[in-house]
Amino acid sequence: xxxxxxxxxxxxxxxxxxxxxxxxxxxxxxxxxxxxxxxxxxxxxxxxxxxxxxxxxxxxxxxxxxxxxxxxxxxxxxxxxxxxxxxxxxxxxxxxxxxxxxxxxxxxxxxxxxxxxxxxxxxxxxxxxxxxxxxxxxxxxxxxxxxxxxxxxxxxxxxxxxxxxxxxxxxxxxxxxxxxxxxx
Amino acid sequence: xxxxxxxxxxxxxxxxxxxxxxxxxxxxxxxxxxxxxxxxxxxxxxxxxxxxxxxxxxxxxxxxxxxxxxxxxxxxxxxxxxxxxxxxxxxxxxxxxxxxxxxxxxxxxxxxxxxxxxxxxxxxxxxxxxxxxxxxxxxxxxxxxxxxxxxxxxxxxxxxxxxxxxxxx
Numbered sequence: 544x545x546x547x548x549x550x551x552x553x554x555x556x557x558x559x560x561x562x563x564x565x566x567x568x569x570x571x572x573x574x575x576x577x578x579x580x581x582x583x584x585x586x587x588x589x590x591x592x593x594x595x596x597x598x599x600x601x602x603x604x605x606x607x608x609x610x611x612x613x614x615x616x617x618x619x620x621x622x623x624x625x626x627x628x629x630x631x632x633x634x635x636x637x638x639x640x641x642x643x644x645x646x647x648x649x650x651x652x653x654x655x656x657x658x659x660x661x662x663x664x665x666x667x668x669x670x671x672x673x674x675x676x677x678x679x680x681x682x683x684x685x686x687x688x689x690x691x692x693x694x695x696x697x698x699x700x701x702x703x704x705x706x707x708x709x710x711x712x713x714x715x716x717x718x719x720x721x722x723x724x725x726x727x
Numbered sequence: 728x729x730x731x732x733x734x735x736x737x738x739x740x741x742x743x744x745x746x747x748x749x750x751x752x753x754x755x756x757x758x759x760x761x762x763x764x765x766x767x768x769x770x771x772x773x774x775x776x777x778x779x780x781x782x783x784x785x786x787x788x789x790x791x792x793x794x795x796x797x798x799x800x801x802x803x804x805x806x807x808x809x810x811x812x813x814x815x816x817x818x819x820x821x822x823x824x825x826x827x828x829x830x831x832x833x834x835x836x837x838x839x840x841x842x843x844x845x846x847x848x849x850x851x852x853x854x855x856x857x858x859x860x861x862x863x864x865x866x867x868x869x870x871x872x873x874x875x876x877x878x879x880x881x882x883x884x885x886x887x888x889x890x891x892x893x894x895x896x
Contacts, residue, residue: 559731559771634776635769635793636786638868639849642793717796720846724873 573627580620588613608673615666618659625656640721643714650711652703664692734771741787744856748791751808751852766794781865788856788866792849808840808848816855820882821889832889839888847881854878 591609595601629649635642648654668688671677677684728736738745745766749759769790777786810817812833821828821836828836840851853863860878864871 559734563731634773635790635797636773636776637793638789639793639796639866640868643796646797717846720844721867721869721873724870724876 576627577620577624580616580623584613584616584620587616604673608670611666611673612670615663615670618663618666622656622659622663640718643718643721647711647714647718650703650707650714652700652708730771730774734774737770737774737783737787738767741783744784744787745791747856748788748795748852751810751848751855752795753807753809762795766791769794785862785865788853788858788862792853792866796845796849808843808852810837810840810855814855816857819854819857820851820885835889836885839885843881847877850874850878851881 587609591606591613595606595609633645633649637645668685671684671688672681745763746759749762749766753759753762770787773790810833812828812830817828817836840848843851850863850867853866858866860871860874863878864874867874
């Protein structure tokens with residue numbers, strides 16, 4: 544089999560051009576998303592400030608609620624930023640053992656980062672708690688809100704169990720085999 | 728040098744190397760082509776991090792082997808290591824004279840190789856490439872003595888099983 548059977552010069556040129564497009568598409572998507580979050584958070588911050596300054600009947604609870612909403616969005620934005628960076632940092636040129644360890648870490652069910660979702664959700668819930676129009680349906684809303692979160696969590700765990708756990712198990716098995724020093 | 732130029736240069740000067748690694752892990756042409764392309768994609772993605780601290784060949788082997796391990800995904804247990812009469816350095820893993828190896832013997836060797844674990848297959852593929860223990864250790868990320876012991880154990884196992892087959896026949 545010659546190299547030409549695997550990849551011709553034309554294939555290589557096409558591949559490079561696709562890779563370059565992919566790179567620019569990725570950067571574009573990433574920057575758009577980052578700017579979108581920044582704009583949303585900034586606009587909401589401005590709107591909330593104007594609302595607080597102009598509305599004399601504005602209560603402290605409402606102000607706290609709005610700050611909570613902004614803080615929640617900010618945490619989600621930072622989490623998303625971190626995940627994109629993590630995905631982009633996957634490096635196949637590392638030593639095999641290091642790559643397998645990074646994969647095993649990446650495919651864990653719980654990463655420390657995910658814990659940041661808890662304060663973000665609590666802050667979001669606090670924002671809804673301060674909304675007067677929700678006060679009469681408070682319990683119903685709480686059941687609905689945390690019910691959706693619970694369903695999302697269980698779905699996430701099922702997806703992890705079916706798709707990512709086998710990959711993590713395979714990586715852990717290979718790590719154990721590599722690190723087992725038969726000379727000792 | 729621009730990323731594109733460096734990429735083209737690396738691919739042109741290492742395509743045979745990459746192709747050999749692909750052919751160890753895939754037996755049909757379509758799979759070889761797919762994994763070859765996957766390796767090139769990963770070379771491109773990690774090119775920004777290449778500082779020239781290690782040899783280009785080591786860098787390529789790492790990406791090729793890591794991609795092959797990842798490519799097989801859930802089916803990693805089924806990952807095959809394919810050798811043929813064209814495979815160089817076959818004599819380094821058996822006691823056979825490379826020029827005299829028969830089809831039947833090759834078939835038996837192939838069976839024995841496919842009984843090895845994924846990591847053992849990886850180590851053998853790098854041995855077939857004629858790499859030193861130090862280079863293999865650098866690619867795998869384990870110590871040189873560990874590589875030596877593992878490869879010695881694999882070779883002994885292969886030779887014993889091949890000899891056993893000779894007696895049986």
